[in-house]
Amino acid sequence: CGVFGAFSASGNPVLEEVYLGLYALQHRGQESAGVAWIDGENQIRTIKGQGLVHLALNQAELSGIPASSAIGHVRYSTAGGSGLSNVQPLAANYCRGPVAIAHNGNISNASGVRRYLENRGAIFQSTTDTEVILHLMAHQPHKTELDALVDSLRKLKGAFSLAVALKDRLVAARDPWGFRPLALGKRDDVYYISSESCALDLVGAEMIRELDPGEILVIDTDGLHSLRIPVEPRRRYLCSFEFVYFARPDSLIAGQSVYQVRKELGRRLARRSPCSGNCATGMPDSGTIAAMGYAEESGLAYEKAIVRNRYSGRTFIEPTQRVRELGVRKKLNPIRELIKGQSLAVVDDSIVRGTTSRKMVELLRNYGASEIHMRISSPPVRFPCYYGIDTPTREELAAARSNEEALCAEIGADSLAYLTETDLVEAIGLPACEVCTACFSGSYMEDGEKYEELDI
Ligand code: 5GP
Ligand code: SF4
Ligand code: MG
Known part of the structure; x- marks a missing residue:
């Protein structure tokens, strides 16, 4: 999958650029595409569709929507079926406010987390692994959205590069192994996050840097704030297949x-x-x-x-x-x-x-x-x-x-x-030791982590 996000500090509309970003990430997912933003009434809004970006979404329609912060996703299914309920971004208005998530990667302990949450009353709307993040957040109503998100990410295993829309904020996060790429770009007053740097080129943004493995980057009108997922430091474990096949050749990954x-x-x-x-x-x-x-x-x-x-x-x-x-x-x-x-x-x-x-x-x-x-x-x-x-x-x-x-x-x-x-x-x-080659070697990580149960 591919994720993209844009945040304009001066309040300029960004949805058309999110569309263009997704267009440049088309190779990462052709099953469906979607965008999400928070409207003037503080409600989460999404537009999603099946198929290629230009069929799933309408550029002209998006260009007319006044959203200064938005995220988008292109999907190819690796977890969960390809039905409409699994099209991302996944979005909800929960007790703390609106939230939408676009996810690239596979959360390897998602089925354990899901069972844990279902036993506590969660009713899942999709079969994607991504939905566990929303429910983990909703199960911590005493925390702010950002604190709930940070704590939810701490509980996940496997791979996630995320773009998250919260009220007045865009959040990017990368799992502590850094399996999937995620880059930060800027043009004028707009910050962008993108699965690959080729999409930053299309919107005329300069790539500032890649997110560190385990980094949570919060973008708001004050600028950038970098946090860490609170887990013990791990070594990087970047997917080698991105270089072999998956990523576009005009992208930079790990500086290469x-x-x-x-x-x-x-x-x-x-x-x-x-x-x-x-x-x-x-x-x-x-x-x-x-x-x-x-x-x-x-x-x-x-x-x-x-x-x-x-x-x-x-x-x-x-x-x-x-x-x-x-x-x-x-x-x-x-x-x-x-x-x-x-x-x-x-x-x-x-x-x-x-x-x-x-x-x-x-x-x-x-x-x-x-x-x-x-x-x-x-x-x-x-x-x-x-x-x-x-x-x-x-x-x-x-x-x-x-x-x-x-x-x-x-x-x-x-x-x-x-x-x-x-x-x-x-x-x-x-x-x-910093490159994942598990699909070739079968050595999935030092602790043999594949699908794991949740241990909260
Ligand atoms: P095959 O025909 O051997 O099943 O697939 C090989 C072709 O699929 C290669 O040309 C390769 O480019 C492409 N391919 C690359 N990555 C993947 C992947 O993740 N899954 C699958 N099924 N095919 C892939
Ligand atoms: Fe998956 Fe293979 Fe990439 Fe590891 S190297 S993340 S096993 S595709
Ligand atoms: Mg091929």
């Missing part, structure tokens, strides 16, 4: 250009797993940049030999295998003239179920490729993610089912090679 890291993944892949091909190509769009790095390092010619229909989205979360296979065909088509008689290095960012690679190898063979060497710019995805990226169950993960050799045969390639975990971490440039 996603584009440059992605290209370096390709170079490292070429050094460790060269091949006898005479041309390198990428599976668009996700494999393109790594393919350029692969070609550069190996001295192969780089061709954009596979064309992607630019109107098709990120279609990997299709419900059935048949639809997924058709999805690949609908989305990707090789250029016959570049394929015939060629020995190709084909680079993709990841293999999940294996559908894309298998379908593409079949097509390339039909188009007359002489050899096909699949090169993957991430380690094998063998384990599910519990921190906000949608991965299927272990049984469905191609690399969990079969070893490399068997998988190579299954997808029908002449060779198959993956990036190593060490190369991935080194390319990101953070110490290994």
